[in-house]
Structures are given as structure tokens and as C-alpha cells.
Amino acid sequence: xxxxxxxxxxxxxxxxxxxxxxxxxxxxxxxxxxxxxxxxxxxxxxxxxxxxxxxxxxxxxxxxxxxxxxxxxxxxxxxxxxxxxxxxxxxxxxxxxxxxxxxxxxxxxxxxxxxxxxxxxxxxxxxxxxxxxxxxxxxxxxxxxxxxxxxxxxxxxxxxxxxxxxxxxxxxxxxx
Amino acid sequence: xxxxxxxxxxxxxxxxxxxxxxxxxxxxxxxxxxxxxxxxxxxxxxxxxxxxxxxxxxxxxxxxxxxxxxxxxxxxxxxxxxxxxxxxxxxxxxxxxxxxxxxxxxxxxxxxxxxxxxxxxxxxxxxxxxxxxxxxxxxxxxxxxxxxxxxxxxxxxxxxxxxxxxxxxxxxxxxxxxxxxxxxxxxxxxxxxxxxxxxxxxxxxxxxxxxxxxxxxxxxxxxxxxxxxxxxxxxxxxxxxxxxxxxxxxxxxxxxxxxxxxxxxxxxxxxxxxxxxxxxxxxxxxxxxxxxxxxxxxxxxxxxxxxxxxxxxxxxxxxxxxxxxxxxxxxxxxxxxxxxxxxxxxxxxxxxxxxxxxxxxxxxxxxxxxxxxxxxxxxxxxxxxxxxxxxxxxxxxxxxxxxxxxxxxxxxxxxxxxxxxxxxxxxxxxxxxxxxxxxxxxxxxxxxxxxxxxxxxxxxxxxxxxxxxxxxxxxxxxxxxxxxxxxxxxxxxxxxxxxxxxxxxxxxxxxxxxxxxxxxxxxxxxxxxxxxxxxxxxxxxxxxxxxxxxxxxxxxxxxxxxxxxxxxxxxxxxx
Numbered sequence: 001x002x003x004x005x006x007x008x009x010x011x012x013x014x015x016x017x018x019x020x021x022x023x024x025x026x027x028x029x030x031x032x033x034x035x036x037x038x039x040x041x042x043x044x045x046x047x048x049x050x051x052x053x054x055x056x057x058x059x060x061x062x063x064x065x066x067x068x069x070x071x072x073x074x075x076x077x078x079x080x081x082x083x084x085x086x087x088x089x090x091x092x093x094x095x096x097x098x099x100x101x102x103x104x105x106x107x108x109x110x111x112x113x114x115x116x117x118x119x120x121x122x123x124x125x126x127x128x129x130x131x132x133x134x135x136x137x138x139x140x141x142x143x144x145x146x147x148x149x150x151x152x153x154x155x156x157x158x159x160x161x162x163x164x165x166x167x168x169x170x171x172x173x174x175x176x
Numbered sequence: 177x178x179x180x181x182x183x184x185x186x187x188x189x190x191x192x193x194x195x196x197x198x199x200x201x202x203x204x205x206x207x208x209x210x211x212x213x214x215x216x217x218x219x220x221x222x223x224x225x226x227x228x229x230x231x232x233x234x235x236x237x238x239x240x241x242x243x244x245x246x247x248x249x250x251x252x253x254x255x256x257x258x259x260x261x262x263x264x265x266x267x268x269x270x271x272x273x274x275x276x277x278x279x280x281x282x283x284x285x286x287x288x289x290x291x292x293x294x295x296x297x298x299x300x301x302x303x304x305x306x307x308x309x310x311x312x313x314x315x316x317x318x319x320x321x322x323x324x325x326x327x328x329x330x331x332x333x334x335x336x337x338x339x340x341x342x343x344x345x346x347x348x349x350x351x352x353x354x355x356x357x358x359x360x361x362x363x364x365x366x367x368x369x370x371x372x373x374x375x376x377x378x379x380x381x382x383x384x385x386x387x388x389x390x391x392x393x394x395x396x397x398x399x400x401x402x403x404x405x406x407x408x409x410x411x412x413x414x415x416x417x418x419x420x421x422x423x424x425x426x427x428x429x430x431x432x433x434x435x436x437x438x439x440x441x442x443x444x445x446x447x448x449x450x451x452x453x454x455x456x457x458x459x460x461x462x463x464x465x466x467x468x469x470x471x472x473x474x475x476x477x478x479x480x481x482x483x484x485x486x487x488x489x490x491x492x493x494x495x496x497x498x499x500x501x502x503x504x505x506x507x508x509x510x511x512x513x514x515x516x517x518x519x520x521x522x523x524x525x526x527x528x529x530x531x532x533x534x535x536x537x538x539x540x541x542x543x544x545x546x547x548x549x550x551x552x553x554x555x556x557x558x559x560x561x562x563x564x565x566x567x568x569x570x571x572x573x574x575x576x577x578x579x580x581x582x583x584x585x586x587x588x589x590x591x592x593x594x595x596x597x598x599x600x601x602x603x604x605x606x607x608x609x610x611x612x613x614x615x616x617x618x619x620x621x622x623x624x625x626x627x628x629x630x631x632x633x634x635x636x637x638x639x640x641x642x643x644x645x646x647x648x649x650x651x652x653x654x655x656x657x658x659x660x661x662x663x664x665x666x667x668x669x670x671x672x673x674x675x676x677x678x679x680x681x682x683x684x685x686x687x688x689x690x691x692x693x694x695x696x697x698x699x700x701x702x703x704x705x706x707x708x709x710x711x712x713x714x715x716x717x718x719x720x721x722x723x724x725x726x727x728x729x730x731x732x733x734x735x736x737x738x739x740x741x742x743x744x745x746x747x748x749x750x751x
Contacts, residue, residue, distance in 0.1 A: 065578055
């Protein structure tokens with residue numbers, strides 16, 4: 001009948017290329033096996049196991065397990081994060097031409113970050129809501145976000161900050 | 177009854193709260209039809225394409241609350257292409273013309289444009305409540321229109337929508353004079369909001385009882401808001417990360433202690449385990465707890481938390497809770513009615529989660545359990561039989577074994593007997609989702625015993641057409657049937673065509689139904705819309721006239737009074 005290309009199972013099952021030759025249950029079994037394989041492959045999918053599938057099939061198989069998009073993206077994010085162990089960003093201090101690099105993932109929050117920066121650059125870094133008059137030598141910490149704007153560090157939740165920060169700059173307090 | 181004046185009949189009808197009852201009385205005689213239609217205030221449309229919007233407005237001119245549902249359920253799992261349809265605009269336009277007194281609108285799985293939100297905002301002077309669930313197509317500009325123009329808005333509830341972020345100013349659009357909000361839920365928004373504007377809004381809306389924040393709201397901001405809303409009943413926290421200003425965390429604990437009315441908690445994005453301690457003071461009052469967005473919390477911390485929650489009626493949690501954790505739930509939460517256990521490991525990397533043991537434990541401890549959604553790695557017939565015996569009151573039972581087609585690991589048998597026990601024991605079962613290795617036998621049981629079943633979801637199950645036929649011939653209350661990746665073909669589809677007019681809809685994808693079968697169905701049943709949905713990349717390769725033997729990838733059949741719809745995209749063919 002010449003419609004092998006339209007039946008997903010026949011393109012996987014190369015030994016019986018015509019749909020009419022495959023019994024219903026074997027087509028079904030192949031689909032299930034394929035989905036199980038897909039599940040076992042994890043993130044760094046090697047395409048060899050999915051060899052012979054159309055991209056449509058691969059897309060269809062990834063609609064499993066049946067969970068809603070918001071939950072799926074929350075879980076995927078956690079997986080991506082645990083796969084990437086480091087997140088280095090450049091840090092410059094005003095007046096110094098040579099910058100440093102800092103791994104943000106090795107810090108648990110703003111406290112930890114400012115402590116490390118104070119050590120690295122030997123200066124006082126003040127937080128946005130301190131009401132005290134800043135001493136002469138204090139600096140503030142700013143960052144460039146995904147949209148290219150320079151913002152004060154500390155206003156948004158740490159996790160959100162990690163998602164939007166591109167690099168850091170320590171500027172003099174009297175400028176802000 | 178015909179001797180009673182209409183006002184009396186109308187008053188009697190006021191006692192009918194269900195749509196079904198009202199639909200039935202309206203068919204008794206013309207007089208009752210007239211009284212009923214003029215007095216109906218709450219209208220529910222289960223399928224937006226089953227009837228034309230104008231017709232609904234004409235029939236129910238006194239309508240105050242309208243609910244409309246669009247895409248089929250499997251759209252939640254990306255099985256329905258994006259621009260399939262389900263547009264809200266025609267409904268809002270028709271309501272603006274025919275029912276300007278509209279007060280509440282609830283839309284589920286529909287495409288809602290900013291244009292439609294703007295029209296909504298301007299057309300209904302008494303508008304009070306907007307609930308959008310799993311919708312898409314709008315941006316924060318549309319929300320700005322709602323905030324600006326809906327004076328007296330009481331409820332803005334956005335659940336799991338895809339909203340494009342056009343900036344944070346929408347929330348500032350609530351005028352200073354707006355003090356009527358009772359419920360505000362924007363948890364699904366991805367972008368930032370103006371925290372200051374939000375805090376001021378929350379402070380002046382003294383009747384606010386439900387507040388669900390999105391991930392961009394800090395713990396600090398939350399603490400400030402909670403201090404102004406001690407009467408809050410439902411709270412969705414924003415981001416729950418440890419703040420470097422520990423003072424904010426202390427303020428939060430203090431604020432939680434003052435919220436004596438808090439019964440429902442959700443959110444908890446990015447929560448670190450030790451932060452959970454901040455809610456221990458509220459736990460004894462909680463009836464609803466949703467921790468499904470907190471993948472960083474492992475079993476031990478979850479258990480510590482749950483030991484305080486003895487009034488819990490509804491629990492949504494990730495499978496990190498493990499079987500041991502579920503055993504603690506079973507012994508602590510005697511009032512539990514609904515449990516959802518979601519998978520935390522969607523790539524199958526092998527971290528163990530929950531099994532049949534957890535479910536059996538729950539069933540022995542929580543005798544009031546009536547609603548279950550359970551993602552697990554394995555299930556046994558023995559466990560299901562035990563669960564069926566312990567919990568005969570299930571109305572919703574959804575089991576998802578992550579490895580599709582997996583048999584009972586103890587006996588290597590299909591799970592037919594287990595699910596058979598469930599349908600035999602749970603006489604009030606209205607919704608059922610199957611998984612695991614299943615033969616036609618399970619459908620024989622379902623057809624025979626699941627008399628009250630209204631919705632059935634099937635994936636990777638069955639051996640032959642007989643399976644589907646058992647269900648179609650048996651379940652007399654079936655309204656929605658959705659099937660994917662199962663070997664049911666034309667013979668099953670065409671066996672009982674009259675059945676589809678008694679149902680809302682049938683979905684079949686990756687089954688063995690052919691184009692010829694669909695055409696035959698469409699020809700026999702003119703009051704059904706038979707939609708053949710082709711995937712986009714395929715439609716380019718498709719020949720001009722695909723043969724009738726061609727298997728249909730996705731098919732959606734539904735009864736309708738409106739005929740074929742005129743807003744279908746090119747990849748949807750209506751036969």
C-alpha cells in the first residue's frame with residue numbers, strides 16, 4: 001500500500017517494513033519499548049537509541065509522564081542545575097583594570113557572596129537597605145542582567161538573581 | 177405544577193444547584209423550559225465548540241456566571257498543537273452583547289488574547305471574578321486592562337497559565353480606590369511584579385482571604401504582606417530562599433504566628449529545608465498543603481513537617497516523600513481526602529521514589545481518602561486489591577506507573593485484576609486513569625462494574641478492539657474518553673456510534689484508527705464533529721489526498737449543535 005513512511009512503527013521496525021506485516025500488538029510493544037528507552041536515557045540523549053525515529057516520534061514520546069508544563073519546567077530546572085556544578089561570572093572593581101572570576105553556585109546566598117567579595121577585593125560592601133551613612137571607602141555591588149541593565153545586587157530573591165545575572169561590578173558607594 | 181405561578185416554579189428551581197438537574201427540568205415542558213432559562217444564573221459549557229456562544233446568551237439572558245472549557249484534557253501534556261483552537265474572544269463578544277450583567281467568568285484550556293481581556297474589562301460594569309486555568313495567549317498587558325477597568329473586582333485567579341511577560345506595571349494598574357479584592361493568584365507569572373504596589377494593594381484590600389504569589393516575590397516582601405493580612409485563609413508563597421538578612425526570616429515566622437486563619441499553603445519555590453520550620457506554627461490548622469514545587473525538600477524534612485499537619489485534607493507532594501514518608505502521612509493525617517504524589521525524576525535516572533507500599537500504607541491509615549493521583553515506579557495487583565478493600569469511597573482514582581506497560585513485578589502479570597478490584601469496590605468512581613501492563617480484560621471489568629464512571633484515561637493499554645468496545649457498551653455514564661498509544665482501530669470506533677452523542681468527547685492519538693474509519697464515523701453521525709489533527713511537520717509532507725488506509729495520528733470527536741467550526745487551523749481537518 002506504500003504508506004510505510006506514515007506509520008511510525010514501521011520506520012523503527014526495519015525487519016518488517018510493511019505495516020500489514022506487523023501484528024497490532026508488536027507495533028504497540030515497539031512503541032512502549034521506545035518510550036522506556038527514552039526514559040532511561042536521561043538528559044544527554046544519545047540519538048543512537050532513537051535511530052530511525054522521526055523527530056515527530058521523539059517529540060511525542062517526550063510527552064510522558066503526563067504532568068503539566070509548570071511542574072515539568074520546575075523539575076527540569078532542578079535537573080539542569082544539578083548537572084551544571086559551576087557558574088562563573090566576571091567581577092570587576094571600579095578603578096582596577098584586571099577583573100576576577102567567581103563561582104556563584106558555590107555560594108548559598110547574598111551573605112556568602114559579599115563575604116567572598118570582601119575577601120577578594122579587601123573592601124566593605126554595603127547592602128541596599130542599610131540606613132547608616134556609608135563610610136568613605138565603601139562600595140556597592142551591582143550586576144548586569146540579561147537585558148543589559150545594571151542593577152543593585154540584593155533586591156530580588158537569590159534564585160531569581162542567579163537566573164538573570166551576567167556579571168558583577170563593584171562601584172563606589174557615593175556614585176549610587 | 178403547571179397550576180403554580182411562574183414565581184413559585186422559579187423558587188422551586190432555585191433549590192436545584194446542579195447543571196444537570198436544571199437541564200433535565202428544562203426538558204419537561206415549555207413552561208418549565210421558559211422559567212428555567214430565565215432564572216438560570218450559572219451556566220457551564222463543557223466544550224466551547226458544542227454550542228454557539230450567541231445561542232447560550234440568547235437562552236440565558238439572566239446569566240451571571242459563565243464557565244467555558246476549550247481544549248481537550250490531553251492538551252495539558254502537549255498532545256494538542258498550539259493553535260488548535262479554543263478561542264475565548266467569541267464568548268466574550270457574545271456575552272458583551274447578550275449578557276452585560278455578567279459577573280464571573282471561568283475559562284479552562286482556552287486561548288485568551290489581550291484583546292479579549294480588554295473587551296472583558298470594558299464590557300461588564302458588575303464584573304467580579306475572573307478565573308483562568310491552563311489558558312494561554314495573553315500577556316501582562318491584558319492583566320493591566322483588567323486591573324484598570326474592573327471596578328469592584330473581587331477575584332483574579334490565574335492557575336497554570338502561559339502568560340507572556342510585558343513588564344511589571346500591570347499590578348500598579350489597580351487604582352488606589354480598589355479595595356474589593358478577596359482573592360488574588362498570580363503564581364504562574366514568570367516575570368517580576370512591582371512589589372511596592374502589591375504590598376499597598378494587599379494592605380488596602382481588607383477582605384483579602386486568598387493570596388498566591390509568584391516566584392519573583394521575596395521572603396521579605398511576603399513577611400511585610402502577611403503582617404497586614406492576618407485573616408488570610410489561603411497563601412501561596414513566593415520564592416522561599418533564605419535571605420541574607422536573617423531579620424526578614426524572623427519577621428516571617430512572627431507573621432505566620434499571627435495568621436490564625438491560614439488553612440491552605442502552596443508555592444514554596446526554591447525553599448531550603450530549614451525554612452520549612454517557619455510554618456510549623458500553622459501546620460496544625462492546615463487543611464490544604466501543596467509542596468509539589470519544592471524538589472529540593474527530601475523525605476526526612478517532609479516527614480518532619482507533616483507530623484504537625486494532623487488536620488490535613490488535601491496533600492500534594494513530590495515522590496521524594498518515599499514510601500516511608502507516606503506511612504507517616506497515613507498515621508498522622510486521618511482526615512485526608514485527596515492525595516497527589518508527583519514524580520520528581522522525569523528523566524528516569526533511577527532515583528527510587530514511591531511504590532505500591534506507600535499507597536497501601538495510605539489506604540490503611542486514611543479511611544476518608546476519595547481522590548488520588550499517584551505517580552509511582554511500580555504497582556502490584558495485591559496492593560490494588562488491598563487499596564480497593566480499604567478505600568471503597570474513591571471518586572477519582574488516577575494511577576500513573578512511570579514505565580508504561582509495566583507488569584506486576586511480583587507475579588509478572590498484567591494489572592487487570594488490581595484495577596478490576598478498584599472498579600468493583602468503588603461504586604462511586606467518576607474518574608479513572610489506568611497504567612501498567614493491561615489487557616482487554618481490564619476493560620471488560622470497567623464496562624461491567626464502573627457504572628458511575630464519567631471520565632476514563634487510557635495509555636499504552638489493551639490488546640484489541642474488544643477492549644474499547646467493552647467500555648463503550650458498558651459505562652452508561654461515560655462523558656469523556658481519552659486514549660493514547662493503544663491498539664484500538666476502526667472496528668472499535670464504529671461499533672457503537674450512537675454512544676458518542678451521549679458523551680462530551682472522545683480523543684484518540686497514536687492508535688490504529690484510519691482516515692477511512694473517521695470518515696465513516698462522520699458520515700454516520702452528522703451531529704458529531706470528527707476532527708483529524710495532523711502534526712505540523714507532517715502536513716508539509718502529506719500528499720494532497722491521503723489514502724483512507726492512512727492511520728490518523730490524532731483524532732478528536734465531540735457532539736455539537738454548532739456544526740463544523742470555522743476557526744480551525746489548516747492542520748485540522750473536520751470531516
